[in-house]
Amino acid sequence: MRPGAGGGRRAGAAGGAGGARGRAGARAGAQGAAGAGAGAGAGARARASGAGAAAPEVAAVAAAAAVPAGRGQVLRVRGGARLEGCAPVSGAKNSALALLAASLLCDGEVCIRRVPARLRDVTLMRQVLESVGARVQAGAPGAPGAQGAEEGHAFCVDARALTSARPDAAAVRSLRASILTLAPLLARVGEAEVALPGGCAIGARPVDLHVRGLRALGAEVEVSGGTVRARAPAGGRLRGARVYLDFPSVGATETVLMAAALAEGTTLIENAAQEPEVEDLADFLNAAGGHVAGAGTSTLEIRGAPSLGGCEFTVIPDRIEAGTFLTAAALTYSAVSVAPVMPNHLTAVLAKLEATGCQVGLDGPMRLRLVPPPGGELLRAADVTSLPYPGFPTDMQPQFTALLAGAQGSALVRETVFENRLGHAAELGRMGAQLRQDGSAVMVEGRPPARVPGQSGGGGAGGAHSGLWGASVSARNLREGAALTLAGLAAEGETLVTGVEHIDRGYEGFDEKLRALGADVARLEAGPGPLDMKRPA
Ligand code: EPZ
Numbered sequence: 001m002r003p004g005a006g007g008g009r010r011a012g013a014a015g016g017a018g019g020a021r022g023r024a025g026a027r028a029g030a031q032g033a034a035g036a037g038a039g040a041g042a043g044a045r046a047r048a049s050g051a052g053a054a055a056p057e058v059a060a061v062a063a064a065a066a067v068p069a070g071r072g073q074v075l076r077v078r079g080g081a082r083l084e085g086c087a088p089v090s091g092a093k094n095s096a097l098a099l100l101a102a103s104l105l106c107d108g109e110v111c112i113r114r115v116p117a118r119l120r121d122v123t124l125m126r127q128v129l130e131s132v133g134a135r136v137q138a139g140a141p142g143a144p145g146a147q148g149a150e151e152g153h154a155f156c157v158d159a160r161a162l163t164s165a166r167p168d169a170a171a172v173r174s175l176r177a178s179i180l181t182l183a184p185l186l187a188r189v190g191e192a193e194v195a196l197p198g199g200c201a202i203g204a205r206p207v208d209l210h211v212r213g214l215r216a217l218g219a220e221v222e223v224s225g226g227t228v229r230a231r232a233p234a235g236g237r238l239r240g241a242r243v244y245l246d247f248p249s250v251g252a253t254e255t256v257l258m259a260a261a262l263a264e265g266t267t268l269i270e271n272a273a274q275e276p277e278v279e280d281l282a283d284f285l286n287a288a289g290g291h292v293a294g295a296g297t298s299t300l301e302i303r304g305a306p307s308l309g310g311c312e313f314t315v316i317p318d319r320i321e322a323g324t325f326l327t328a329a330a331l332t333y334s335a336v337s338v339a340p341v342m343p344n345h346l347t348a349v350l351a352k353l354e355a356t357g358c359q360v361g362l363d364g365p366m367r368l369r370l371v372p373p374p375g376g377e378l379l380r381a382a383d384v385t386s387l388p389y390p391g392f393p394t395d396m397q398p399q400f401t402a403l404l405a406g407a408q409g410s411a412l413v414r415e416t417v418f419e420n421r422l423g424h425a426a427e428l429g430r431m432g433a434q435l436r437q438d439g440s441a442v443m444v445e446g447r448p449p450a451r452v453p454g455q456s457g458g459g460g461a462g463g464a465h466s467g468l469w470g471a472s473v474s475a476r477n478l479r480e481g482a483a484l485t486l487a488g489l490a491a492e493g494e495t496l497v498t499g500v501e502h503i504d505r506g507y508e509g510f511d512e513k514l515r516a517l518g519a520d521v522a523r524l525e526a527g528p529g530p531l532d533m534k535r536p537a
Helices: 019-030 033-037 058-066 093-105 120-131 169-173 174-187 208-216 252-260 278-287 321-333 343-355 394-404 424-430 477-489 500-506 510-516
Strands: 010-014 075-078 086-087 112-115 134-141 153-158 191-195 220-224 228-231 243-246 265-268 289-293 299-303 311-314 335-339 359-362 366-370 385-386 410-415 434-438 443-446 472-474 493-496 520-526
Touching: 010 086, 010 289, 019 153, 058 424, 075 477, 075 500, 086 510, 093 112, 093 120, 093 153, 093 174, 093 252, 093 278, 093 321, 120 174, 120 208, 120 343, 120 500, 169 174, 169 191, 169 493, 174 191, 174 208, 174 228, 174 493, 208 220, 208 243, 208 252, 228 472, 252 265, 252 299, 252 493, 265 443, 278 289, 321 335, 321 366, 343 359, 359 500, 366 520, 385 394, 394 410, 394 424, 394 443, 394 477, 424 434, 424 472, 434 477, 472 477, 477 520, 493 500, 510 520
Parallel strands: 086 335, 112 311, 243 265, 385 410, 472 493
Antiparallel strands: 010 311, 075 493, 075 520, 112 153, 134 153, 191 228, 220 228, 265 299, 289 299, 335 366, 359 366, 410 443, 434 443
């Protein structure tokens, strides 16, 4: 039933001509010497025509980063609506953040399209890049050269004249992905000092595998006082090496991959992460003149290049955003499409959605359609275990748990990637979900609706799609926020979801896109009183 469409390649390249000169220029600049210009012009570059039109408003960016969007707002969700139409999928957050960090490796301007520019995390990454002297220009959606409005924003980053190897600590601390700037700065400048991102609601999130990987490439790395300080061996270049990762960490794979791209000799990363976002990073590095082989497998081979140049690149669509909207369709018994999407990036998610009785198929190029179980059947429960790719993604586990809370039968959900990613269980419990947590697993006893909404005698307009009821719930992280909103779509009555700022970190216009599908979701300013809500101005 499910298609396995391959993704077209999406890059224009011109990298690597600058060699030692380019790196010397960057190093000089970052270490404060006036030589920054020396690297300019080295390495051919391709400029995304027009992408750089809009002048950067650094002050506005800083202001936007200071007060998280969504803080103090609430999503009011009224359950029972049927969804229809096609949800537009933005560029992948977890790829765009890595590509923006990797642009620091390049001795030429890079233009990255389909960057989900409205995400708070992207705003913060931009601030991190600008704090080390990179020039970032964001073009309006559909900038000249982009292949259409849905291509999103084009970000052009010019990191030829870096001025520092120590990104702004405040911005770094509020964005976990900023750890991804450590390797590019180290490889390009010969040293780097990055604040430790610290833990978050879903786990301690150590960076020991990143550090061990960089040490294997010859770097001196010290972690103290909440900061990682790294220095390349004398002479300035890292050395290729064989690196085995104890766990196929996405971040650690990306760190070693970026460091190896400018290292002397060849690096082998074994037990590497195989996520599509890692593959996208490898494609980007190759577009900029790098030599990466084996992306998408557990063994990466990287032949270091003297330097990387500029390129144009388009980020893959966000498989987690697509999976979230498909799950919203399933738990509201709705037929909905999502596009653009690369179906083969969602194999495990689609398999689980089909196990619940839904059908998923292609209904156009890079477009998937989900239809609910036929003949008025209720959603069936299905066990799920989160695993590194190509296993079921941990970033879809909370949303799928919300679906299971309204399905027929019981299912076991196991979280094996993060040690503390079942916080949504308690919040779903406020909505009447029947869950029993035991360590990193939770048993979900589904509460299905009496009958499938819209079927005779059943729910439908105003009828609930599950046995859950509306409540005030609070999200402490991004995917939890999405899961609670979805549960509200299927519940009887009204749900108020706080912690919207978390949702805005990873979903562009989440509530707008849901409303466009027919959901009754409103974004309200939280007033001083518990239920004192009003629409934002
Ligand atoms: C990336 O995080 C994603 N974030 C996460 O998405 C995603 O959940 C995760 O990969 C897994 O798919 C970005 O890409 C920005 P890991 P990352 O390193 O790189 C442990 C979302 O919702 N570990 O693969 O931080 C770690 O503690 C976010 O969009 C070490 O022990 O994930 C975790 O338990 C959330 N030591 C496990 O590995 C290390 O040095 C997986 O982490 C590194 C990781």
